[in-house]
Structures are given as structure tokens and as C-alpha cells.
Amino acid sequence: MKFRVSSQADCPNTGPSVFSKRFSLKVALWLLDSPRLGVKPSVKHLAGRLLKQPARRGVVVAQSRLGQLLCRDCGNARDRRIGHELLRQAARAGDGLAQLEYARLCLPQDAEQARHWLELAAGQGSQDAQRLLERLHP
Structure with a gap:
């Protein structure tokens, strides 16, 4: 061929x-x-x-x-x-995985910024982001 x-x-x-x-x-x-x-x-x-x-x-x-x-x-x-x-x-x-990872990096210092990125990642279907959001707001 x-x-x-x-x-x-x-x-x-x-x-x-x-x-x-x-x-x-x-x-x-x-x-x-x-x-x-x-x-x-x-x-x-x-x-x-x-x-x-x-x-x-x-x-x-x-x-x-x-x-x-x-x-x-x-x-x-x-x-x-x-x-x-x-x-x-x-x-x-708009990369969902990057939003999740960036939120994890921000979480210890700035919970509000982390929440923003977690909401965006969860909006793209990330189950991990959804679980982290639930932990922030039980």
C-alpha cells in the first residue's frame, strides 16, 4: 500500500x-x-x-x-x-480540568475564588468539582 x-x-x-x-x-x-x-x-x-x-x-x-x-x-x-x-x-x-485544578490551588487561600472556578468546572459536568462545592456549602 x-x-x-x-x-x-x-x-x-x-x-x-x-x-x-x-x-x-x-x-x-x-x-x-x-x-x-x-x-x-x-x-x-x-x-x-x-x-x-x-x-x-x-x-x-x-x-x-x-x-x-x-x-x-x-x-x-x-x-x-x-x-x-x-x-x-x-x-x-474554559478548560474544565484546569478550572478544577486551579480551584484546588486557590482553595486554601481564597475560598471565594475557588468557589467561582468550581462552579464553572461543575457547569461543564465535573463530578469532582460538584463534590468540592458540596463540601464548601454542606
């Missing part, structure tokens, strides 16, 4: 760099979602490096996943601050 390789003339908006950017995002997400690979620190480090450029370009899913990685798995305060900011940006863009 032969596969046709598209050239830039066939697809003027999709060059090799666009393909490699999408590919790196998909590989990073696959690595993180893999049950065996996603728990290894070296794999998380590689996935974080692959997510860095898409997150900088404003890709919401990359911001969300990189923010989670930085907040959960990094030991220094600078990386956690960057992760917090990435989660905030993804939450503002």
Missing part, C-alpha cells in the same frame, strides 16, 4: 514545522496519559519539554497539562508559580 506524502504545495498552511508542533503536543499528551510511562519522572520531564512551546503559543490543553505538571511534580517555587499561571490562563480559556 502506498501513502501519498503531501507537499507544501498541496497544503500551503501546513508545513513541516506545523506538523512537528502538533506531533510534539500529541506525543506529550500520549506520554502523560500512558499508565506505565506517565508515572516516571524522566517521561514527565520529556513531556514537559514537549509541552513548553505549545503552552507559550497559547494552546489551552498544553497550558493545562504543563501547569498541572509544574504544580504537582516540581520542587521549586518558581516552577510552581509558572504552573499556577498556566492553569489560570487555561481556566480562563
